[in-house]
Structures are given as structure tokens and as C-alpha cells.
Amino acid sequence: MKKVVTIGVSGFASVHFRDLKRQHSYGNISIVAATVINQEEELERCAWLTEHGCQLFTDFQEMLAEYRNRADVCIIPTGIHWHLPMTEAALKAGMNVLLEKPAAATIQEVLYMKQLELEAEKRVYIGYQHMYSDQVWRAKADILADKIGKIRVLKSCGIWPRSAAYFNRNDWAGKLRNQDRWILDSPFNNAFAHWLNLLCFLSGPSLVESASPKEIQAELYRANDIESADTACMRILTDTGITLLLYLTHASTKKVEPSLEVLGEHGQITIQEFPPQKKRNDVNYYIIAKEKENELRDQMYETILERSQSIGCSLENASKQTICTNGAHESSPINPIPKECLKKVATADDYFVYINDIDEIIRDAHKNEQLFSEMDTVSWAKPGNKVSLSDYSSFTDLCEANPPLKSKSLRVY
Numbered sequence: 001m002k003k004v005v006t007i008g009v010s011g012f013a014s015v016h017f018r019d020l021k022r023q024h025s026y027g028n029i030s031i032v033a034a035t036v037i038n039q040e041e042e043l044e045r046c047a048w049l050t051e052h053g054c055q056l057f058t059d060f061q062e063m064l065a066e067y068r069n070r071a072d073v074c075i076i077p078t079g080i081h082w083h084l085p086m087t088e089a090a091l092k093a094g095m096n097v098l099l100e101k102p103a104a105a106t107i108q109e110v111l112y113m114k115q116l117e118l119e120a121e122k123r124v125y126i127g128y129q130h131m132y133s134d135q136v137w138r139a140k141a142d143i144l145a146d147k148i149g150k151i152r153v154l155k156s157c158g159i160w161p162r163s164a165a166y167f168n169r170n171d172w173a174g175k176l177r178n179q180d181r182w183i184l185d186s187p188f189n190n191a192f193a194h195w196l197n198l199l200c201f202l203s204g205p206s207l208v209e210s211a212s213p214k215e216i217q218a219e220l221y222r223a224n225d226i227e228s229a230d231t232a233c234m235r236i237l238t239d240t241g242i243t244l245l246l247y248l249t250h251a252s253t254k255k256v257e258p259s260l261e262v263l264g265e266h267g268q269i270t271i272q273e274f275p276p277q278k279k280r281n282d283v284n285y286y287i288i289a290k291e292k293e294n295e296l297r298d299q300m301y302e303t304i305l306e307r308s309q310s311i312g313c314s315l316e317n318a319s320k321q322t323i324c325t326n327g328a329h330e331s332s333p334i335n336p337i338p339k340e341c342l343k344k345v346a347t348a349d350d351y352f353v354y355i356n357d358i359d360e361i362i363r364d365a366h367k368n369e370q371l372f373s374e375m376d377t378v379s380w381a382k383p384g385n386k387v388s389l390s391d392y393s394s395f396t397d398l399c400e401a402n403p404p405l406k407s408k409s410l411r412v413y
Contacts, residue, residue, distance in 0.1 A: 081181035105182035148264030158258030174226030223251035332384030
């Protein structure tokens with residue numbers, strides 16, 4: 001039985017809390033310690049933890065010092081800007097790590113974590129749960145076996161409306177920085193980071209490798225009153241000679257679940273979370289079943305607990321998503337959408353900001369494999385620069401209009 005410590009039980013960490021409870025019920029783990037800074041707000045979860053022999057802390061460094069070389073795995077489902085310092089502390093405390101996606105905000109942080117991982121002789125797994133799916137690995141094997149012939153392009157899109165409350169849920173949502181730490185929160189570095197990561201992985205040269213991005217041209221936009229982007233498109237060229245296309249927004253009227261298409265000279269592979277309403281005979285479908293998400297997350301935990309031979313997602317794999325994210329911000333400033341192209345819809349206690357016709361714009365751009373600025377119908381679109389990502393090892397760019405934040409609080413886990 002593995003001894004596990006965790007940092008946080010609120011926000012998205014509540015998903016990991018449910019995962020840990022299931023693993024405990026299976027007899028796979030003992031949750032020996034947890035850092036919960038808002039214990040007065042999490043009485044029920046704290047009560048469950050203490051009832052099952054878990055020691056509670058309010059400071060993660062104290063917890064890791066107390067359990068140095070006494071626990072096997074540290075779970076880190078916290079804000080992006082905490083990923084590096086918490087991972088470093090956990091590795092130096094002699095623990096393997098399950099780190100929530102993305103790996104970090106910048107590639108230099110990921111490279112440093114890889115060095116720390118090597119020195120500690122431990123493993124850092126990234127919580128891209130799709131990477132622990134048998135369906136994804138089957139799709140990758142079929143791509144490498146030329147089931148659909150030479151690959152021309154991979155493309156993905158996703159449309160998830162997000163209200164003002166989403167961007168106000170903590171002190172880092174929608175932000176570029178928090179004090180002296182990068183965040184680069186955005187649809188492609190948070191909610192849809194899974195799909196950017198999958199684009200890189202599925203275009204990789206071998207079963208376990210992700211492709212390295214060689215060049216990127218991105219367009220970043222904001223409809224909401226935030227620092228970073230809530231809408232984006234990008235074209236990425238990989239070192240394997242494949243084009244990757246991504247289209248995302250949180251400023252829409254409709255919800256369109258993300259999917260990924262691999263287009264080859266002899267056919268198509270589609271990966272999505274829900275079965276298609278109408279199946280095409282020329283498409284090979286791989287469904288990462290949403291209704292079986294607990295099973296998928298269990299597979300992820302089985303991997304990090306070394307009860308499974310699944311490979312999962314390494315820092316090396318996840319670093320490609322980070323490079324693309326950094327390159328996107330170097331390619332494009334955060335362009336505000338003109339007010340006349342927006343509409344605001346109030347709910348009982350919240351509101352949504354929508355970009356006019358964004359659903360159709362993304363649909364057409366995805367179909368025609370265009371960036372928004374290449375379409376005649378999008379008046380607000382502005383082309384980004386082409387940025388080389390060969391040997392990319394450090395993100396330094398930030399638009400002068402977006403200075404570092406003076407955060408009110410660092411309470412993020």
C-alpha cells in the first residue's frame with residue numbers, strides 16, 4: 001500500500017480528492033497527510049481525512065518536511081504558478097509526483113523540473129488523463145502503423161462558455177502573471193490543454209514520443225475583462241513535418257465538446273469523449289468515454305502508484321504543450337475584441353460575454369484549416385507573427401501592456 005500526501009482539496013483539487021477516496025477504498029493507498037489552508041471551509045472533507053488517519057497541515061512545506069522519505073507520492077493539483085516550487089519540494093522530500101496539467105507556465109520551469117526529477121531518481125507524472133487512456137495509445141499505434149497513410153494535418157477545436165465567475169474563482173484565473181511567477185492562463189493552457197498536448201503526442205515519431213514544435217503562428221483574443229486570452233487559434237509545424245491546428249474559445253453561446261481529427265492520405269482518425277451521432281464509414285473513431293471518466297482517472301492513479309504498466313504522460317511529453325503555449329504568446333499579443341462584436345447576457349447571479357458568431361467562425365476555420373485572420377468574414381482578426389520554436393528553451397516575452405500583477409493573495413491551493 002502506497003503512502004500518499006496531497007496539497008489541497010478545494011477547486012479542481014476536489015476531483016483528486018474523490019480519486020484518492022476511491023483509491024483508498026480499493027486498498028491501494030493510505031492518505032497520510034494533506035495540506036488544506038481553508039480547513040474552516042472544508043469541514044466535511046477534513047473530517048473524512050482525519051477519520052482515516054490523515055494528518056492535516058496548513059503549509060505544504062511543513063507537510064513535506066514532516067514526511068520527508070516517509071511517503072511515496074505527492075499529489076499537486078494547484079495553481080499553475082505553484083507547480084514548480086511544489087514539485088521541487090516534493091522531489092527533494094523523496095516522493096514521486098502527480099502534477100496537475102499543465103506541467104508549468106514556461107519551458108524553462110519544465111526543463112528545471114526534468115533536471116530535479118533526474119537528480120532525485122523519482123518520477124513526475126502530469127495529469128493529462130487522456131494520456132492514460134488505452135484508446136489514445138491504440139490511436140497512436142494505428143497512426144504509426146500507417147492505418148490511414150501519411151499524415152497531413154491534425155486539428156482540434158473546443159467551445160466551452162465560461163461566465164465571469166469562472167474568471168473570478170481565484171487570484172490567477174485569466175492572468176498572465178502572479179507577482180513574480182508566470183501563469184499564462186488560457187483555454188490552451190488550462191481547460192483545453194489536454195487537446196494541445198494530444199496534438200503534439202499523436203504527431204510524435206514513436207509510440208512514446210511527442211512531436212517537437214518547430215514553428216508557430218497564433219492569434220490570441222479576449223472578450224472578457226481579463227489579462228490573458230479566452231479565445232485563440234494557432235497553426236503549428238512539427239519536426240515530423242506535420243501541421244497542427246487548434247481553435248478554442250470560452251466566449252461563445254453554445255457548448256461544443258472538444259474533438260481531435262487526424263487526417264491522412266487514406267482516411268481519418270477521430271478522438272472524442274462522446275460517440276458521434278452519425279458515424280462516417282471513412283473515419284476510425286476512438287472514444288475516450290466521458291461517462292467512464294472515473295475509470296480513466298483510476299488508470300492514471302494505477303500508473304503513478306506503479307500498479308499498471310501504462311506509460312502515461314511524462315514531463316518530456318508535457319513540455320511540448322508548454323513550448324506551444326510560450327510560442328503562442330510570443331507570436332501574438334492579447335487582442336481585445338471590439339465591444340460592438342460582443343454581447344453580454346446576464347443570469348440570476350452571473351453573466352456571460354459572447355463573441356458574435358464565434359461558433360460559426362470556429363466551425364468554418366476548422367473546416368477550411370484557416371486562422372481567423374485568413375478568413376474574409378472576421379473583421380476583428382489580426383495575424384500573429386511566425387515564431388521559430390526550434391531549440392526553444394526559455395520564454396521571456398510579455399506585451400508591455402500587461403505588466404506583472406500585484407496579487408492580493410497567494411491562496412491558490
